[in-house]
Amino acid sequence: MFSVFDMKQPPIWTITKVFWISKVLQYTIIFFTPCIESQFDTSTTLLLDNFPQLDQSQWYNAKILNKLLSWDSAYYLKNILHMAQTPDGIYLPEYENEYAFSPFVWSSVLRFSVKALLLKEDTPFLLLVLISITNIIHYCSTIALFYLTRIVFQKNSMYKYQKQTVFRIAMFTCLLFIFSLSGGFQSTFYSEQFSTLFTFLGMYTREYSTKYTGSFTITIENKALYLLTSVFFTVAAVNRPNCVINGLFFLLDLQKFIFNKTSQHSELKNKLNDHRKREALYPLFSGCFMLCGMVYTVYYTPFQIFCNTSNSADNLPNWCNNSLLSQLELLKLNSLVPTFVTRNSLYTYIQRRYWNVGLLTYYTANNIPNVLIALPNVIYLFMAANYFQWDFNSFNLHSYCYVSFAFLIMICGWAHLQIINRVITFIPLHLWYLSSCFAKNGNSLKVKLYLAWVIIWWPLQTVLFANFLPPA
Amino acid sequence: MSVLFPVEQLKNDLKTPKISTNQRQTWKIRTEKAAQIMKLSLMLAFLCMHFFQIARANTETIIIEVPSYIREDLIHRETRNNNANSKQDQISLAHSNHKTQRFEVVPNARTLVEVLDYQKSSKYMAKICWSAIHPVSIEAIEYEFDEDMSLLLSFDVVQSGPILNQKIIPINVSVDQLVLGIPVTLFSVIINIVVVLMMSCGIIYKYLWKEVDKSDTKKND
Numbered sequence: 180m181f182s183v184f185d186m187k188q189p190p191i192w193t194i195t196k197v198f199w200i201s202k203v204l205q206y207t208i209i210f211f212t213p214c215i216e217s218q219f220d221t222s223t224t225l226l227l228d229n230f231p232q233l234d235q236s237q238w239y240n241a242k243i244l245n246k247l248l249s250w251d252s253a254y255y256l257k258n259i260l261h262m263a264q265t266p267d268g269i270y271l272p273e274y275e276n277e278y279a280f281s282p283f284v285w286s287s288v289l290r291f292s293v294k295a296l297l298l299k300e301d302t303p304f305l306l307l308v309l310i311s312i313t314n315i316i317h318y319c320s321t322i323a324l325f326y327l328t329r330i331v332f333q334k335n336s337m338y339k340y341q342k343q344t345v346f347r348i349a350m351f352t353c354l355l356f357i358f359s360l361s362g363g364f365q366s367t368f369y370s371e372q373f374s375t376l377f378t379f380l381g382m383y384t385r386e387y388s389t390k391y392t393g394s395f396t397i398t399i400e401n402k403a404l405y406l407l408t409s410v411f412f413t414v415a416a417v418n419r420p421n422c423v424i425n426g427l428f429f430l431l432d433l434q435k436f437i438f439n440k441t442s443q444h445s446e447l448k449n450k451l452n453d454h455r456k457r458e459a460l461y462p463l464f465s466g467c468f469m470l471c472g473m474v475y476t477v478y479y480t481p482f483q484i485f486c487n488t489s490n491s492a493d494n495l496p497n498w499c500n501n502s503l504l505s506q507l508e509l510l511k512l513n514s515l516v517p518t519f520v521t522r523n524s525l526y527t528y529i530q531r532r533y534w535n536v537g538l539l540t541y542y543t544a545n546n547i548p549n550v551l552i553a554l555p556n557v558i559y560l561f562m563a564a565n566y567f568q569w570d571f572n573s574f575n576l577h578s579y580c581y582v583s584f585a586f587l588i589m590i591c592g593w594a595h596l597q598i599i600n601r602v603i604t605f606i607p608l609h610l611w612y613l614s615s616c617f618a619k620n621g622n623s624l625k626v627k628l629y630l631a632w633v634i635i636w637w638p639l640q641t642v643l644f645a646n647f648l649p650p651a
Numbered sequence: 652m653s654v655l656f657p658v659e660q661l662k663n664d665l666k667t668p669k670i671s672t673n674q675r676q677t678w679k680i681r682t683e684k685a686a687q688i689m690k691l692s693l694m695l696a697f698l699c700m701h702f703f704q705i706a707r708a709n710t711e712t713i714i715i716e717v718p719s720y721i722r723e724d725l726i727h728r729e730t731r732n733n734n735a736n737s738k739q740d741q742i743s744l745a746h747s748n749h750k751t752q753r754f755e756v757v758p759n760a761r762t763l764v765e766v767l768d769y770q771k772s773s774k775y776m777a778k779i780c781w782s783a784i785h786p787v788s789i790e791a792i793e794y795e796f797d798e799d800m801s802l803l804l805s806f807d808v809v810q811s812g813p814i815l816n817q818k819i820i821p822i823n824v825s826v827d828q829l830v831l832g833i834p835v836t837l838f839s840v841i842i843n844i845v846v847v848l849m850m851s852c853g854i855i856y857k858y859l860w861k862e863v864d865k866s867d868t869k870k871n872d
Contacts, residue, residue, distance in 0.1 A: 627859050
């Protein structure tokens, strides 16, 4: 046996070992689940017959990989294999609800990867390649999280942690991330892993490029890296729109640059303030870049596809005609908003129409079990944000707390609550909270309760997913 | 050397246990723990089973109750002369208590499937599954026994959003017998879930709770 907290071992080597052991364990669990013909929902067999290029005869497909085509995997697979090419050379999904499954980012990345690696789609290795790419991305996210955690806790302004403690926190965070409550969703080609990787990369470049010199005082030391953060966050957000809340980092940085005083001395104060005003342009530009990226993918592209056609207004979808422009005419603000910015985006429209997503629409009696399985993550993230905001008193973690609070409001207010288990992966705050509790006290009850739930839920959710059973 | 009468021997055995008290206590604790693991696993498995009631992926179900007064010759395909050449979609449960069959159906029309070879005084769960890649939903599932006691399953395949590009949609119709209120095909899944849960609970008892106990003992010391 090896110790994961042994500093003599290179951290990447330890992470690599634990990560791939976890994957072997997870796919072994899937191997022992009943075959797809015995699933409660037998629609995977219909899906496979629809794509004859997926060879079902190979043992690894029949015993493992075909079982991973449950729930949203069917949509991703269709987007990868079945998007039709328009005369402009753009690949588009067949039906409007399929636009919710990242057709222009994650599905396209996988489609191009398959073409580059396999040259043709009708090979028995297709699912193997798709799942391997996702696992490699998950592995890279774990390594990115290790270095992100290390830099965050090394920069800590209040507690000067010893190297050993920071190492323990970073390694324990990675362990919790590998065995996350996402369970079976991590084993297949969902789009969350891609956004998680880019969010962690963005958080790392932001941490690396900024410096906290006092209470609420931030300086940008590496401007190029700070700008690169916006690229990473934009990729994460256009892939999964819930990652748009990463934009709060730029908003909070901007607020720190604008409102905080640095020096009592008037001359020095003026000089510093001029400098700070110039520096404020970086979060402003980064935020604008992210906003433009979001507007382009969430509003402009769908508007061009669905609303800018020769069809009469009656044949257009409802959301096309519901322009924000007409509502702002009264306020004389219509010149500020382009026509393609509609009141509801295509994504919002799809979520509402096909999955009944809306403000507090989720809270019905039959969803009580789903709420129960979401509670551990909700409670721990809330506790983490509360702890790092008020008790821990480390300035560089405050932005993460605001992002976490915003995420909780978004998930608890609008989403299907149980999806928190798989979409929370891009927020590391609750894992940091548990890791710092663990670093303080190895027998912490909070940590043990979470670990107990992980030990139950991680394999159980894998089994449920491989059997095409809820929660989705 | 005294030879004891068998009853006396038995009495002696009972008086002087071969297993020490400590061993017995250990076994007792282990048995209690195993029982707790079982209880917890079953409770969690029950919670999982509840999910079937609240959310199903691309599946709609209906429970069919077959009355006891049906004549045997009307149930079986071989003895049903009148429907021998029926063009209706049929699904037969001959020599089995569950069956899944694929049908190509026309959307926005009523679909009829005849179930044959069912057992009288039994309960069945009929499932209709469709693939998520076809935006349809299954509505108004009904079953009825007609005049000659044919079991007819009927349902609508309705487009649930955009206009369908396909004129024919493949669906799976399954009929599973219910045993103790559970479809027979789910037993393997339930066993799978219970085994995994028992292993998880075992790991928690062995590695997490044990350490908590130790730490508590240390504190007490």
